[in-house]
Amino acid sequence: MKITIVGAGYVGLVSAACFAELGNQVICVDRDDDRVAQLRAAQVPIFEPGLAELIAKNLREGRLSFTNSMREGVRHADILFIAVGTPPKGDSSADTSQVLAAAQEIGAHLSRFLVVVDKSTVPVGTADKVRETIQAALRQRKQGASGGKRLPDFAVVSNPEFLKEGAAVEDFMRPDRIVIGVDGDAAGRKAETLMRQAYAPFNRNRERVIVMDVRSAELTKYAANALLATKISFMNDMANLADALGADIEQVRKGIGSDRRIGYDFIYAGLGYGGSCFPKDVAAICHTAREAGERMRVVEAVRAVNDAQKERFVARIEAHFDGSLAGRTIALWGLTFKPATDDVREAPSRHIVRRLVALGAQVKAHDPQVHSLEQLMPGESAAQLNRLRSHVTFVDDPMSACEGADALVIATEWKAYRSPDFGALRKLLAAPVIFDGRNLFDPADMRRLGFHYQGVGRRTA
Numbered sequence: 310m311k312i313t314i315v316g317a318g319y320v321g322l323v324s325a326a327c328f329a330e331l332g333n334q335v336i337c338v339d340r341d342d343d344r345v346a347q348l349r350a351a352q353v354p355i356f357e358p359g360l361a362e363l364i365a366k367n368l369r370e371g372r373l374s375f376t377n378s379m380r381e382g383v384r385h386a387d388i389l390f391i392a393v394g395t396p397p398k399g400d401s402s403a404d405t406s407q408v409l410a411a412a413q414e415i416g417a418h419l420s421r422f423l424v425v426v427d428k429s430t431v432p433v434g435t436a437d438k439v440r441e442t443i444q445a446a447l448r449q450r451k452q453g454a455s456g457g458k459r460l461p462d463f464a465v466v467s468n469p470e471f472l473k474e475g476a477a478v479e480d481f482m483r484p485d486r487i488v489i490g491v492d493g494d495a496a497g498r499k500a501e502t503l504m505r506q507a508y509a510p511f512n513r514n515r516e517r518v519i520v521m522d523v524r525s526a527e528l529t530k531y532a533a534n535a536l537l538a539t540k541i542s543f544m545n546d547m548a549n550l551a552d553a554l555g556a557d558i559e560q561v562r563k564g565i566g567s568d569r570r571i572g573y574d575f576i577y578a579g580l581g582y583g584g585s586c587f588p589k590d591v592a593a594i595c596h597t598a599r600e601a602g603e604r605m606r607v608v609e610a611v612r613a614v615n616d617a618q619k620e621r622f623v624a625r626i627e628a629h630f631d632g633s634l635a636g637r638t639i640a641l642w643g644l645t646f647k648p649a650t651d652d653v654r655e656a657p658s659r660h661i662v663r664r665l666v667a668l669g670a671q672v673k674a675h676d677p678q679v680h681s682l683e684q685l686m687p688g689e690s691a692a693q694l695n696r697l698r699s700h701v702t703f704v705d706d707p708m709s710a711c712e713g714a715d716a717l718v719i720a721t722e723w724k725a726y727r728s729p730d731f732g733a734l735r736k737l738l739a740a741p742v743i744f745d746g747r748n749l750f751d752p753a754d755m756r757r758l759g760f761h762y763q764g765v766g767r768r769t770a
């Protein structure tokens with residue numbers, strides 16, 4: 310099939326590479342000229358396991374190309390996926406301006422029947438706005454055109470994306486489910502047939518497609534993320550209670566995870582969730598609910614618990630040093646919001662770095678993918694970066710971060726941090742103190758090894 314993906318970010322690139330890998334002719338459009346130039350040279354601007362190889366292979370084999378021309382993208386496609394950003398606005402609603410800008414351009418270039426797919430995470434009702442925007446652009450063309458030429462038809466479909474960064478290629482190739490929201494009219498039925506065809510190769514060993522109406526599909530994505538975030542905040546609340554009661558949240562986790570109705574996924578206590586999706590989607594669904602005259606009381610609490618969790622962790626560190634971090638050096642392992650990605654959007658580490666510096670500490674940071682303040686805090690003002698620069702240094706290996714440090718803080722559970730040489734670590738640190746925001750180690754083992762160890766919801770060793 311001929312597929313166009315608009316937006317060469319995480320979702321766009323993974324979708325484009327995977328559709329191309331399965332034999333489709335794919336054009337990926339991005340308005341960022343530098344990004345397009347890089348991608349044409351097979352330089353992939355994000356780190357995602359397996360993605361660079363897939364892009365290079367499909368570029369070489371002629372199934373995948375990159376352009377900044379929406380005209381080219383629209384004219385090429387049977388199906389066009391909109392996978393642009395939907396960042397949070399100041400009022401915590403989702404900013405759909407990139408989606409609607411793409412829709413406007415689609416309307417400007419549409420020349421034959423096209424299935425337009427919202428793959429971006431968008432508030433309920435956005436498909437209607439996309440349809441109206443395309444129709445308005447078509448009407449404008451009709452006014453400008455001479456004669457009564459019939460304008461092309463199109464369908465708008467919702468197909469939310471559920472991939473996880475760090476395992477995105479695998480998730481896209483082997484999805485748990487493929488949600489397709491379509492209208493019940495003739496264009497909708499035609500769109501459903503084409504969408505089923507496009508996803509058939511991902512669907513071979515069992516039926517994964519779930520067809521529903523457009524609004525339900527849009528809401529499904531928010532419901533999924535809100536529920537996953539709820540599991541995380543629930544466990545963090547429970548971990549804080551475990552702390553207060555002298556119980557161990559890891560033992561509790563195993564005790565409840567073994568119940569198949571609960572399951573082991575997303576019930577780890579820690580520093581809370583971050584990333585480009587959960588924080589903004591949780592905020593946006595609360596906003597949507599308020600606009601609809603409802604309140605998401607559970608999800609609002611999920612947000613509050615998540616915000617408090619990071620601060621609680623910093624307060625622990627501060628308390629250990631009797632309320633003053635002035636002159637202390639803190640080694641920090643892990644900056645990305647989760648392992649196996651280079652994404653730092655809403656990463657808990659950013660809050661921790663800012664707070665440690667505000668409390669007077671020097672931070673020596675290590676991350677396999679993040680090597681500078683510019684990378685950790687993109688978009689931050691030069692003045693703020695300069696303020697932080699004299700307090701934050703980046704090192705190339707985890708052990709050298711610990712040299713002479715008063716404590717080690719773990720913020721991301723990269724595999725490389727899971728089995729350090731504890732003997733060497735104890736010697737390198739000025740004091741054998743570890744604050745583990747990801748509960749990587751066993752407190753009793755750590756005590757035996759001579760560490761003062763604080764996890765989240767674990768008995769302090």
Ligand code: NAD
Nearest residue numbers: 316317318319320339340341393394395407411429430470
């Ligand atoms: P991103 O910010 O990494 O990339 C978006 C890209 O779109 C950028 O390269 C930008 O230049 C381009 N763009 C913006 N407007 C454009 C336009 N009008 N024409 C052409 N290109 C344009 O975004 P992302 O992380 O890939 O997320 C995209 C959407 O998918 C969001 O709605 C997000 O919530 C959703 N989502 C993301 C993930 C994830 O893990 N990142 C997972 C599921 C869903």
